[in-house]
Amino acid sequence: MRGFDLEQLRTFVAVADSGSLSAAAPRLFLSQSSVSEQLRKLEERAGVPLLLRGRRGVQPTPAGERLLGHARRMLDLDALAMQDIRGETLAGELRLAITDYYRTAEIAGMLRRLRERHPQLRLHVTVMKSAAIDAGVDDDAFDIGLTMRVVRARGGTGERPRAGWRPLRREPLAWVGARGDTEGIAVPLPLVLLPDTCSLHQYVVRMLKRARVPYRVSHSASGVAGLQMALAAGLGISCLNRSAIPAGVAALDPSTASSLRLPALPEVEFCLLPPRRGEAPVVQAAREVLAEQLG
Structure with missing residues (x-):
């Protein structure tokens, strides 16, 4: 039985971390078609689907999640071996x-x-x-x-x-709220935000004012961890980058966002x-x- 190819694993990890093939390609110095081909070969070797592809990008399947942990360790060991034989380390x-x-x-x-x-x-x-x-x-x-x-x-x-x-x-921003608890949201929008020195706070307020969507600050958190807890508790809605969306919190579905007249959000870098x-x-x-x- 053949083992895994490290370059295919490197591509898989980059795509899983980036959330899309197009975002991973420049990090890997590959074309998007080459990234797609690497993933195809990896899934063929694994014998099971590893990524789910959708409108919002890709995410690992259950088998892909298991492989992701193994892949990170294998790539780390590869780097450690190279550093060891070359005598390269940071001190x-x-x-x-x-x-x-x-x-x-x-x-x-x-x-x-x-x-x-x-x-x-x-x-x-x-x-x-x-x-x-x-x-x-x-x-x-x-x-x-x-x-x-x-x-x-x-x-x-x-x-x-x-x-x-x-x-x-880069990661996309999304309007988010407590999972399964967003149907009762109404204007003025109850916002969960960090203090007004936060650039994302300033951006959200500016966008809502531009769209003339009424809002109120229902909870002000001192840090992202507090903001995540307030969102999970159903204290309001906010916007978060994809990797900061915790358990118990989910992106608002398009119909809810549309009914609340929430403006489209860009990416963060x-x-x-x-x-x-x-x-x-x-x-x-x-x-x-x-x-x-x-x-």
């Missing part, structure tokens, strides 16, 4: 600031894999709001910052790309802040590793 102290919208269910596992790959790297991780990370770009509070911006949409809403920012991944002048070699090297690990 030293690294202060990392990560936006609290970033892949909330997966970040702990990703950081654990980074530590296992580079056991001599001393990681100090702070989860912060994007606005605080952006404001700290010129101070010495952290070495590397991962922030989020709303992609500028046609018509002028959203944020313009900033010089030196390194895009890692996660970016590494630009390097500082005179950056230490360990930070420079870690930036490249993180771009691969977090993308």
